[in-house]
Amino acid sequence: MNDTELKTPKTARGLKTRNKLLDAAEKEFGEKGFHDGAISGITQRAGVALGTFYTYFESKEAVFRALVEHMSNRTRTHVASRVAGAPDRLTAEREGIAAYIELVRQNEDLYRIIMEAQFVAEEAYRAHYDRFARAYQKNLTEAAARGEIDPAHIEERAWALIGISVFLGLQYGVWDKDKPAEDVADAIDGFVRYGLDRQER
Incomplete structure (x- = not known):
């Protein structure tokens, strides 16, 4: 059991306070990065005692790892x-894809924190994408069973679709928001449906 699990709040009030700290941590690490961010800065932003x-x-x-999980859950939800x-x-x-780009634009610190996690908390970084991949594989498997998509190579295609979203979010959610x-x-819809095939559809 990790330290996050050990300190999971048992009451609604405790959960509210923990979420307030996570929101403050998101602002602190988003603005300053992990190394320059401070616990005192988090508590000041949250308006709570040290x-x-x-x-x-x-x-x-520990709060950084919990924040990565928190942001991951929020994104998937x-x-x-x-x-x-x-x-x-x-x-x-x-x-x-549209929903993800919109979310990134509303949460400017998402990419900085998740990308920094690969150096600060690699297990949390990998878990972030592993959770997405498992959910993707489940959804694709179910869609294949309904006859909506080709059933081949579900795992590889799940990771490819994640990669598409990640870099579209970076380009159009962070770098170019116009x-x-x-x-x-709409622009990527045909690519997802047909790949690079030149055959007329």
Whole structure:
């Protein structure tokens, strides 16, 4: 059992305080990075006493790992809610790309924190993408069973689709925010459906 599990709040009030600390940590690490960010900066942003921090987290490393998991869960929940009503998997892919780009634009610190995690908390970084991959594989397997997509190479295609979203989010969510997210999703829709095949559709 890790330190995050040991300090999971048992009450609604405790959960609210822990989430307040995670939101503050997101701002602290997003602005300053992990190494320059400080526990005192987190508690000041959260408006709580220093001792309150240690009620929920053992260290700066522990809150950073918890933050990566928190942001990962938030991302997956946001995208899943947006694609829940899609009539088929291919439509869900298109809507998911737009939803992800929009989320990135609303959460500017997402990329800095997740990318820094590969150097600060590699296990949390890998877990972030592993969770996405497992969910993707489940969704693709179910779609294949319904006859919506080709059933071949589910694992590899799951990782490829993750890569598409990650770099579209970086380009159009962080670097260039002018193009509407829906336009980006429309532009990539044909590629997701047909790959690089030149055959007329």
